[in-house]
Amino acid sequence: MDKKKVAVPLVCHGHSRPVVDLFYSPITPDGFFLISASKDSTPMLRNGETGDWIGTFEGHKGAVWSCCLDTNALRAASASADFTAKIWDALTGDELHSFDHKHIVRACSFSEDTHLLLTGGFEKILRIFDLNRPDAPPREVEKSSPGSVRTVAWLHSDQTILSSCSDSGGVRLWDVRSGKIVHTLETKSSVTSAEVSKDGRYITTADGSSVKFWDANHFGLVKSYDMPCTVESASLEPKFGNKFIAGGEDMWIRLFDFNTGEEIAICKGHHGPVHSVRFSPGGESYASGSEDGTVRIWQTQPPTPTTALNGPNKHSSPSPLEVVASKLEDLHVANKD
Incomplete structure (x- = not known):
């Protein structure tokens, strides 16, 4: 077995x-956080580094299709099959507001300045709510x-919004001030995932069996890679973009x-x-x-066999992920023996 492709994830149960x-939230003074949406109608908030459960947002009466946190991780938003999008207090779990729609809400996104919430869904309408x-x-x-809206996102410091549809290809980019389409990123299959990179340079899309990277400012196709299977989601590493x-x-x-x-690693589980x-x-x-x-959290650089067995390099301190992964690896080996 190729040891470079062995990874032990943190497994987060609950849904x-x-x-x-x-x-994921941005990094805040209290760390960073991970929120998950599930068909069980209860979004969950976790510590983004350790995966530890923090709380569950209770109030939806249908599957939750989308979730997000604002820039400071103080509020959460969720989009549901119960025809509502809800705003939650991420510290207490309390419902702050519920926005009624006329059909299933499939996607939601906080603006960068945290004052607006963008939603879309089966009504084929993009809505912008003023949270003030x-x-x-x-x-x-x-x-x-x-068609039915599948994904929504903000870019260009909240001056542009993007959306994709469940039943047609392409990503449409809208000027917020005029409400008009300024560009369409053409894809053959429907785009099931669209992510704006942390530095604002790229839009990462997953459509059918390909992952594409687009210039977020000039909208040209930068790279396109065929995948070995139909992919539903893709994400670009935010620090180095490599x-x-x-x-x-x-x-x-x-x-x-x-x-x-080139494929670097495969994570199975x-x-x-x-x-x-x-x-x-x-x-x-x-x-x-x-x-x-389940939600699983994987290390970008899995510990090598030497690290797992002999501990971390004496010049560096292990992260909580490395510690847990090392213990799980040792437990797995012990059980196998």
Whole structure:
């Protein structure tokens, strides 16, 4: 067995149905956090580094398809099949506001300045809610989507929004001020994942069996890589931008070299298709959510056999992930013997 491709994840249980969306907060004074959306109707908040459960947001009456945290990780948002998008206090778990829609809400996203919430879903309408005036009617982007909205995101310091559809290819970019489409990123298959890189340079998309990287300012296609299976989600490493991950139908998470497309590692462990993958804000780990109802957190650089058996290099301190992964590896070896 190739030891470079062996990784022991932190397995986060708690959801009773498939995990369909993951979102990492930026790094805050209290660390960083991971929120997960599930068809069990209860988004969960975890410590992004250790995977420890912090709390569950209770109040939705249908599957939760999308979730996110604001820049300071003080509020959470969720989009649900119960025709609502909700805002939550991420410190207490209390519901702060519920925005009614007329059909299933599939996607939600906080603006960078945290004042706005963007939603989209089966109504084929993009809505922008002013969180400073939550009772005010939302702004609606007219004729905003040719089909059911699958993903939404902000870019260009909240001056542009993007969306993709479940039943047609492409990513549409809208000027927030005019409400008009400024560009369309053309893809053959529907885009199931669209992520704006931390530095604002790239848009990473997963469509069918390919992962594409687009120039977020000039909208040209930078790189396109064919995947070994149908992928549902992809994420670019945020610190150096030299790696990316992809997960999908075959239940594996693959780590690739951004510049060459070479496969670096394969992470196996899920027992169902992978619906969402996301890098942590520092790039030291990444999370995956699956049909099997679990969230798994993987190290970007798995410990080598020497590190796992003899401890970390004396010049460096192990991260909590490395400590837990090392213990799990030792336990696995002991049980095998």
